[in-house]
Amino acid sequence: MMEEKPQPHMTYHRSKTVAVMFLFLFLFAVLMGRMVYLMVFRSEYYTMRAKELHERERSIKAARGRIIDANGRILADNRTVCTISVIHSQIEDAEEVIAVLCRELGLSDEYVRKRVEKYSSIEKIKSNVDKSVGDAIRACDLPGVKVDEDYRRYYPCGSLGSKVLGFTGGDNQGIIGLEVVYEDYLKGQNGTILTVTDAKGVEVDAEGEERVEPVAGRDLYISMDMNIQSYATQLALQTLETKEADSVSIIVMNPNNGELLAMVNVPEFDLNDPYTLPEPDRAAEAAETADGAETGQEQETEDASEQDRLNAMWRNGCINDTYEPGSTFKIVTAAAGLESGAVSVTDTFHCPGYIMVEDRRIRCHKIAGHGAEDFVQATMNSCNPVFITVGLRIGAERFYSYFERFGLLKKTGIDLPGEAGTIMHRLEDIGPVELATMSFGQSFQITPIQLMVTAASIVNGGVRVTPHFGIRAVGTGGADEEAFCYPVQENIVSAQTSETMRYILEKVVSEGGGKNGAIEGYRIGGKTATSQTLPRSSGRYIASFLAFAPADDPQIMAMAIINNPQGSYYGGQIAAPVVRQLFENILPYLENMDYNKK
Amino acid sequence: MAERNRTRRRQHNSENFMDYSLLFIVLFLLGFGMIMVYSTSSYEANLTYGDSAYYLKKQIFATILGLIAMMVVANIPYHFWERFAVIGYIVSVVLIFLIIPFGHESHGAKRWLYIGPISLQPAEVAKLCMILFLASMICTMGKQIRHNKGFWMVLLVPMPIALMLWQITRNLSSAIIVVGIAALMLFVACPDYKRFVLLALAGIAGAALVVYASVHMAASQAGETEGMGFRFERILAWLDPEAYASGKGFQTIQALYAIGSGGILGKGLGSSMQKLGFLPEAQNDMIFSIICEELGLFGGFAVIIMFVMLIWRFMVIANNAPDLFGALLVVGVLGHVAIQVILNIAVVTNTIPNTGISLPFISYGGSSVMFLLIEIGLVLSVARGIRLKDL
Numbered sequence: 001m002m003e004e005k006p007q008p009h010m011t012y013h014r015s016k017t018v019a020v021m022f023l024f025l026f027l028f029a030v031l032m033g034r035m036v037y038l039m040v041f042r043s044e045y046y047t048m049r050a051k052e053l054h055e056r057e058r059s060i061k062a063a064r065g066r067i068i069d070a071n072g073r074i075l076a077d078n079r080t081v082c083t084i085s086v087i088h089s090q091i092e093d094a095e096e097v098i099a100v101l102c103r104e105l106g107l108s109d110e111y112v113r114k115r116v117e118k119y120s121s122i123e124k125i126k127s128n129v130d131k132s133v134g135d136a137i138r139a140c141d142l143p144g145v146k147v148d149e150d151y152r153r154y155y156p157c158g159s160l161g162s163k164v165l166g167f168t169g170g171d172n173q174g175i176i177g178l179e180v181v182y183e184d185y186l187k188g189q190n191g192t193i194l195t196v197t198d199a200k201g202v203e204v205d206a207e208g209e210e211r212v213e214p215v216a217g218r219d220l221y222i223s224m225d226m227n228i229q230s231y232a233t234q235l236a237l238q239t240l241e242t243k244e245a246d247s248v249s250i251i252v253m254n255p256n257n258g259e260l261l262a263m264v265n266v267p268e269f270d271l272n273d274p275y276t277l278p279e280p281d282r283a284a285e286a287a288e289t290a291d292g293a294e295t296g297q298e299q300e301t302e303d304a305s306e307q308d309r310l311n312a313m314w315r316n317g318c319i320n321d322t323y324e325p326g327s328t329f330k331i332v333t334a335a336a337g338l339e340s341g342a343v344s345v346t347d348t349f350h351c352p353g354y355i356m357v358e359d360r361r362i363r364c365h366k367i368a369g370h371g372a373e374d375f376v377q378a379t380m381n382s383c384n385p386v387f388i389t390v391g392l393r394i395g396a397e398r399f400y401s402y403f404e405r406f407g408l409l410k411k412t413g414i415d416l417p418g419e420a421g422t423i424m425h426r427l428e429d430i431g432p433v434e435l436a437t438m439s440f441g442q443s444f445q446i447t448p449i450q451l452m453v454t455a456a457s458i459v460n461g462g463v464r465v466t467p468h469f470g471i472r473a474v475g476t477g478g479a480d481e482e483a484f485c486y487p488v489q490e491n492i493v494s495a496q497t498s499e500t501m502r503y504i505l506e507k508v509v510s511e512g513g514g515k516n517g518a519i520e521g522y523r524i525g526g527k528t529a530t531s532q533t534l535p536r537s538s539g540r541y542i543a544s545f546l547a548f549a550p551a552d553d554p555q556i557m558a559m560a561i562i563n564n565p566q567g568s569y570y571g572g573q574i575a576a577p578v579v580r581q582l583f584e585n586i587l588p589y590l591e592n593m594d595y596n597k598k
Numbered sequence: 599m600a601e602r603n604r605t606r607r608r609q610h611n612s613e614n615f616m617d618y619s620l621l622f623i624v625l626f627l628l629g630f631g632m633i634m635v636y637s638t639s640s641y642e643a644n645l646t647y648g649d650s651a652y653y654l655k656k657q658i659f660a661t662i663l664g665l666i667a668m669m670v671v672a673n674i675p676y677h678f679w680e681r682f683a684v685i686g687y688i689v690s691v692v693l694i695f696l697i698i699p700f701g702h703e704s705h706g707a708k709r710w711l712y713i714g715p716i717s718l719q720p721a722e723v724a725k726l727c728m729i730l731f732l733a734s735m736i737c738t739m740g741k742q743i744r745h746n747k748g749f750w751m752v753l754l755v756p757m758p759i760a761l762m763l764w765q766i767t768r769n770l771s772s773a774i775i776v777v778g779i780a781a782l783m784l785f786v787a788c789p790d791y792k793r794f795v796l797l798a799l800a801g802i803a804g805a806a807l808v809v810y811a812s813v814h815m816a817a818s819q820a821g822e823t824e825g826m827g828f829r830f831e832r833i834l835a836w837l838d839p840e841a842y843a844s845g846k847g848f849q850t851i852q853a854l855y856a857i858g859s860g861g862i863l864g865k866g867l868g869s870s871m872q873k874l875g876f877l878p879e880a881q882n883d884m885i886f887s888i889i890c891e892e893l894g895l896f897g898g899f900a901v902i903i904m905f906v907m908l909i910w911r912f913m914v915i916a917n918n919a920p921d922l923f924g925a926l927l928v929v930g931v932l933g934h935v936a937i938q939v940i941l942n943i944a945v946v947t948n949t950i951p952n953t954g955i956s957l958p959f960i961s962y963g964g965s966s967v968m969f970l971l972i973e974i975g976l977v978l979s980v981a982r983g984i985r986l987k988d989l
Contacts, residue, residue: 012789013786013787013917013922013925014917016785016786016788017786017913017916017917017925017929017932018913018917019785020782020785020786020913020929020932020933021909021910021913024906024909024936024940025906027940028902028905028906028940030949031902031940031943031944031947031949032899032902034944034947034949035857035890035895035898035899035943035947036895038854038857038858038947039857039858039860039861039862039890039894039895039898040861040862040895042858043858043859043860043861043862045858046854046855046857046858046859047858047859047861049855049858050855050856050858050859050871050872051859053855053876054871054874054876196871198641198874198875198876199874199875199876200875204871204874
């Protein structure tokens with residue numbers, strides 16, 4: 001057969017076979033080029049994409065920084081809680097795991113069994129477990145059971161300073177208060193555990209895990225003194241009860257540098273349980289009768305109103321709400337009058353019990369009138385006609401420019417969220433009547449903290465400070481310490497005017513309308529106020545008293561604001577005693593603390 | 599020269615050539631293949647069968663059978679097979695038709711026949727039989743092949759098989775290989791270049807047209823997943839695999855992640871991440887991507903160089919074959935191996951659209967290895983016809 005068909009094996013067969021070889025060599029070269037492109041130039045991209053595919057990320061929560069008061073007392077801390085999970089593929093003895101978890105966590109056998117036997121990469125059994133329970137489970141050393149530690153915010157002082165400190169949400173992020181403002185300092189940096197897993201999410205042991213350690217947040221040191229805060233809260237609560245007021249606020253500040261030592265807004269709420277509304281109480285009832293006609297609509301907006309009620313509960317009246325300051329604002333009018341030369345201490349006036357401004361007859365609170373009095377006496381008497389006269393003498397334009405100079409048109413810049421702005425007439429709208437009412441603190445609205453800071457700048461020698469709580473942030477082991485600086489504006493008023501104002505305001509307390517605020521052995525300056533809230537017909541009043549000590553060299557300033565008290569509503573009668581009691585306690589304390597002699 | 603060939607064939611076997619280089623390269627590729635099959639399959643085999651060497655054992659069994667068959671074939675003078683050329687063609691057709699009633703489905707494709715415990719891919723049989731049939735046919739035609747009639751005859755004869763492979767077994771790549779083998783054998787058998795250049799140009803133009811048409815169709819049918827558009831999804835997935843990452847582009851994307859993340863030096867033997875379920879059945883068609891991931895660019899190049907050496911040995915044997923029949927047999931095997939390697943690597947590196955094709959000697963697959971080894975046996979048999987002093 002082979003012999004029958006001799007086939008010539010020609011040269012061209014050979015050259016063609018070589019051509020085929022070269023064709024394939026060329027194609028191989030193309031493919032090798034493609035491989036170089038993929039494995040050298042695109043390697044980084046594909047490696048990154050593959051890594052994303054292979055790695056599962058678990059985050060390690062960073063411990064949030066603590067909040068620490070002026071005495072080193074911890075106001076906000078972290079409590080370690082545990083999350084218990086099971087990893088199906090690593091469980092060796094399922095029955096034992098179920099038994100231990102049921103026993104330690106107090107869960108039903110059925111509930112645990114379902115989760116243990118479920119085929120998943122990781123199954124959470126229970127979170128927010130006490131550390132002691134977590135430790136007990138860890139001590140059993142069961143393969144496949146993971147105990148992850150986590151942090152939960154804890155406030156040792158409960159409701160004290162709740163509206164100032166604020167609280168945190170589910171991801172440990174600040175919701176209100178200082179927790180929000182200092183979020184960046186407090187929160188720290190979460191760490192991560194990167195584990196390499198196969199396509200089903202089962203960890204590949206050989207690859208190990210990559211850990212990025214969390215960085216704990218920095219501790220925040222604040223100027224609040226929990227002893228003062230605590231006592232002020234007691235006083236406020238007591239006043240709230242006895243005067244059946246809607247709310248009572250007390251602010252204590254160092255007028256020279258703006259450090260706030262206390263800020264109370266009762267009713268406060270429990271920081272460890274911030275989402276529980278108070279039992280329907282008198283305030284709610286009052287609100288209900290006021291909105292009686294709208295009960296039908298309330299049903300529909302149940303959820304919205306729940307959130308509204310929570311927001312109302314968390315609201316910090318000292319900075320979030322504005323009010324007509326009333327007579328305490330006469331401090332500003334007096335300072336503007338003295339500074340502008342519109343009035344001098346020795347000027348004498350006559351108060352007939354009213355004053356005519358254009359066609360309006362504006363009454364003094366003393367209907368019979370104060371008769372003849374000089375400017376100091378007029379301030380002691382809180383005489384409206386005299387202050388209207390002074391206001392009119394200053395004139396709208398100058399008065400407005402003093403408003404601006406004293407910083408009343410800007411926010412104070414306090415380190416708390418949601419500060420309300422001033423509600424003021426525009427300059428061109430200020431006629432004699434508006435000017436007259438402004439002179440004794442009506443027809444415009446400011447926040448309590450704004451009044452406090454303005455008063456402080458008038459009595460401290462003319463320095464407008466920025467009110468604040470935050471003093472410094474300190475990282476773990478003293479690292480990363482950062483002291484906070486706050487802007488200061490000098491020469492708000494002259495030293496002369498400031499001294500005169502201190503003298504006049506001391507007289508108000510020692511002999512005038514603020515004598516309920518006097519304490520034997522201490523020189524105290526201050527001013528009372530009783531303002532009617534809008535609408536004027538409501539019969540609701542705000543009684544307040546602002547005081548500082550020592551009167552000749554103010555080191556401490558406090559203000560009490562009683563919102564809608566029942567019965568007597570005069571600031572001199574109900575607010576001044578609150579500040580007096582506060583000062584009686586804290587002035588000796590502050591001397592002990594050597595706080596004043598910095 | 600014809601004279602010399604005839605005299606050489608009469609020489610005693612002991613003076614003849616045994617191509618140990620070829621044998622060594624094949625054994626190396628087989629050994630390397632088994633290491634890689636174990637590396638790529640052990641994780642999944644352990645999860646699925648509780649035996650990490652499950653696939654390796656089956657592969658070793660098939661390889662031993664294949665090596666025995668290779669040695670038998672190598673010791674039979676290759677002209678012995680010439681008489682079976684026509685029968686082989688018919689057997690191929692029958693086997694492919696048997697797929698319709700008896701085919702075993704695996705991975706969504708009906709490509710296997712089970713004869714007792716042995717699985718058989720008719721496509722592999724068809725490739726071998728086609729090489730044999732064409733070699734015999736071209737030799738019978740003699741100088742007729744230079745005419746157009748002979749030329750088209752050779753091209754048309756494999757077409758029924760190719761069409762059946764494509765349509766019945768849904769195995770486009772095997773069909774391409776069959777046609778490719780035929781074209782190469784024809785190319786070697788014909789003295790001219792012109793017709794082949796025209797044929798190649800026509801082929802390239804046709805491919806370009808299909809790509810253009812599919813892109814155009816997809817654009818005009820945007821939003822429609824059914825209809826004509828989805829037939830071309832494979833081509834669209836080739837052009838932008840990440841856009842089809844959850845469908846047709848999935849395997850390609852996973853292979854690219856494996857190759858790209860291997861980098862120049864690789865992650866080290868056994869350290870592939872992609873084989874842990876991300877690239878399903880990594881031991882099959884996509885094994886080259888895991889080789890690249892574990893052994894890097896150098897490993898990948900080494901494998902290609904081994905194949906180049908194998909093809910070079912084929913070329914040497916073909917050019918020294920005692921007669922045209924032997925030479926054409928070797929050219930056919932050369933074409934088979936080279937086309938399959940190139941297609942496989944091109945698919946794995948997303949150089950061409952994805953089509954299921956295994957890497958010769960390395961990918962897991964019993965019948966593929968067995969028939970390849972039989973083909974090597976044929977080549978060795980041709981090589982034995984070469985006298986040492988002629989080299």
